[in-house]
Amino acid sequence: MTSTAQMYGYVRASSLGPDGLLDLQTSGGTTVAGPAAHPRFFSGFLGEAEPAAAALLGVANVAQARYWRPNLAALRDPVVTCNGDRLRFESFSGCCGVYARLDVLESGLDGTALDRGTTNVDVNNDLRLALTRVRGGDPLRLEVGPEGLEATTFDGTVVERKVPLPPRWLRGFAEVQAVTSGYDLRAELRAADAARFLRSLPNAPRGVQWLVPAGRTLRLAATAGPGAVCLAGPQRLKELLPLLRFGGALRVYGPNLTRGSGPVASVWQLDLPGMRLVLTLSPEITRGFSGEGAVLSALAGDEVIDDAETVAALLAFDARVEPDRLAEESGLPVARVRAALTQLGTAGRVGYDHADAAYFHRELPYDAERAAKQNPRLRAARDLLDANAVSWDSAIATIVVEDHVQRVRAAADGALSCTCQWYAKYQGGRGPCKHILAADAYRRGERGLAESADDEELAGTR
Numbered sequence: 049m050t051s052t053a054q055m056y057g058y059v060r061a062s063s064l065g066p067d068g069l070l071d072l073q074t075s076g077g078t079t080v081a082g083p084a085a086h087p088r089f090f091s092g093f094l095g096e097a098e099p100a101a102a103a104l105l106g107v108a109n110v111a112q113a114r115y116w117r118p119n120l121a122a123l124r125d126p127v128v129t130c131n132g133d134r135l136r137f138e139s140f141s142g143c144c145g146v147y148a149r150l151d152v153l154e155s156g157l158d159g160t161a162l163d164r165g166t167t168n169v170d171v172n173n174d175l176r177l178a179l180t181r182v183r184g185g186d187p188l189r190l191e192v193g194p195e196g197l198e199a200t201t202f203d204g205t206v207v208e209r210k211v212p213l214p215p216r217w218l219r220g221f222a223e224v225q226a227v228t229s230g231y232d233l234r235a236e237l238r239a240a241d242a243a244r245f246l247r248s249l250p251n252a253p254r255g256v257q258w259l260v261p262a263g264r265t266l267r268l269a270a271t272a273g274p275g276a277v278c279l280a281g282p283q284r285l286k287e288l289l290p291l292l293r294f295g296g297a298l299r300v301y302g303p304n305l306t307r308g309s310g311p312v313a314s315v316w317q318l319d320l321p322g323m324r325l326v327l328t329l330s331p332e333i334t335r336g337f338s339g340e341g342a343v344l345s346a347l348a349g350d351e352v353i354d355d356a357e358t359v360a361a362l363l364a365f366d367a368r369v370e371p372d373r374l375a376e377e378s379g380l381p382v383a384r385v386r387a388a389l390t391q392l393g394t395a396g397r398v399g400y401d402h403a404d405a406a407y408f409h410r411e412l413p414y415d416a417e418r419a420a421k422q423n424p425r426l427r428a429a430r431d432l433l434d435a436n437a438v439s440w441d442s443a444i445a446t447i448v449v450e451d452h453v454q455r456v457r458a459a460a461d462g463a464l465s466c467t468c469q470w471y472a473k474y475q476g477g478r479g480p481c482k483h484i485l486a487a488d489a490y491r492r493g494e495r496g497l498a499e500s501a502d503d504e505e506l507a508g509t510r
Contacts (some may be wrong), residue, residue: 052215054414056125058207059086059194062170064178068187070094070101073194073207075125077167078411080364087167088193089130092159094152096321097188099294101179103150103325104137106287108171108179110148111139115284116333124211128192129166129410131367135192136410137169138399144220144336146284147328151401156322159190164365166410167193170207218396218414220337224328225393225400227313227337229407231301234277235261242298242318246289249282256280256311256332259300266300272309277302280311281333288318288327296320301402313337315402324403351492355380355388360397369398369407429485438490445487456487464488 058073065071077087094100111124126139135157137150169192182188237245241264257279259266269276277300279285288298296319303312311331318325330337358378363369369389375382389407392398396412432438437448445456454468465471470481480488 052213052218052414054124054211054213056168056170056207056209056211057085058170061172061207062175064175064182068097068189070188070190071195072128072169072171072190072192074128074167074169074192075413077165077413079163079165081163084165084167086194087165088162088191088195089128089165089167090135090157090159090161090190090192091195092157092190094188094190094322095156095158096294096323097182097186098184099291099320100152100156100188100323101182102290102294103320103323104171105176105179106291106325107137107139107148107150108176109287110141110146110327111171112142113146114142115145115281116143116336124213124217125168125170125209127166127410127412128169129365129408130161130164130192131365131408131410132161132164133367136399136408138221138410140217140220140224142217144216145281145330145333147220147224147326147337148287149326149399151324151326151403153322153324157190162193166365166413168413213414216336218412221396221412221414222394223337224313225398225407226390228301228315228328228402229390229393229400231303231315231402233299233402234275234302235259235266235300237265237298237300239292239295239297241265242296243292246285246292246298249285251283251286257282271307272305273307274305276305278305278312278314278331280314280329280331284329284333285316285327288316288325291318291320291325294320299403311335317403326402352384352387352391355384356391356395359385359388360392363397363409365409367408368401368404369409425479425482425485428482429489432482432486433489438486440487440491445483445490447483447486449483454483456483458491 056075058075060073062073063071074086074088077084079087107126111126124139124142126137129136133154135152139148140146245265258269258272259277259279260269260275266277272278299317299319301315301317305312313331314329316327316329358380359374362374362377371382371385371389375385378385380388389398393400396414398407398409400407432447432449439446443458447454447456454466456464456466458464464480464484464487466481466483468481468483471484
């Protein structure tokens with residue numbers, strides 16, 4: 049698999065000093081004013097030192113983990129976004145199956161937000177070890193970005209790391225909010241009940257489990273059904289265990305399931321003093337978010353891409369993105385604003401916070417948009433259009449694929465189905481197949497290269 053090389057460059061290594069200064073160095077990113085080599089976002093104190101250190105370590109652990117076929121994985125530095133009233137630390141596992149986010153809220157911060165934006169932060173091995181030693185009485189002063197510009201040399205970085213970022217890893221960042229943004233709260237466990245439940249989970253990898261609320265806890269169910277939650281690979285929740293001693297409710301989000309539904313992703317949120325740690329698990333331990341395909345339809349349309357650029361110009365690293373406000377400012381209907389936000393999510397430009405039931409603005413410091421557009425199914429659909437292999441006759445599209453034909457049928461509600469093996473196997477559960485993508489694009493007026501050239505030639509003769 050081809051990987052994108054990401055160079056992390058820091059003016060010095062992040063550290064936790066004996067005076068309680070947690071000095072997080074930044075590498076490349078975006079602020080309200082534009083790109084910045086070493087942005088400085090926050091200066092102040094974390095209200096609860098011990099849970100904050102443990103939760104940050106959990107995010108860093110996910111960044112270097114592979115929960116499926118584990119092996120030595122290169123450390124990928126977490127992403128941090130300052131939204132003004134909060135800091136968000138995000139990471140994604142190397143196997144693309146677990147997304148982690150730590151939201152340090154306004155009540156957990158005592159300091160000044162110096163700027164808004166997104167960057168990578170250095171979390172090295174020495175810092176990881178130091179974070180494990182933080183205790184409740186210790187002060188924890190936080191600096192996100194180089195402190196004291198007069199004492200720092202910016203002519204060259206002193207810490208550099210070149211890390212391969214596979215396209216599927218980048219696509220996973222884009223997929224996770226598209227997959228889960230429609231989820232609702234399915235269960236809420238109080239601190240003591242959450243601790244008992246999480247500690248009862250098996251350590252060894254197991255298949256998909258179904259859980260249903262039962263009194264103050266969750267119990268196993270034989271199959272999926274209304275109100276159930278999917279849990280695949282319970283060991284992937286292990287980063288929550290060191291945080292149980294700090295108390296806080298456990299909230300679980302999921303889709304509305306029907307009896308016999310297949311595996312789905314799940315969102316697990318542990319409330320901590322002044323902060324929240326969120327782990328989002330893929331539907332199966334062997335499945336990464338990069339293969340789900342939830343973003344493909346959003347990537348395929350011309351109108352939604354144009355709308356996304358309009359909406360993006362109005363974002364300013366907001367902690368809560370309000371579609372109604374954006375609709376008023378952009379002049380677009382709310383439905384088109386929501387579609388534009390989905391498209392922006394495919395480029396890593398917005399994330400989704402289930403606690404707030406709202407998108408938030410961030411700009412991943414990677415070329416996630418290029419990786420998303422390199423999705424094999426989307427490229428294959430574009431190739432079919434370019435080869436003029438698609439034609440529609442009433443409610444049926446015919447797609448000529450080499451030596452055979454596939455047909456896409458439009459139902460009365462506009463939903464598309466296909467005769468191919470991919471659709472037969474997944475029934476749309478892992479996003480549209482290449483034939484549906486091509487047929488849908490053709491139906492919206494997109495054409496292949498040859499047909500577009502003919503149109504231009506005809507236009508030139510008029």
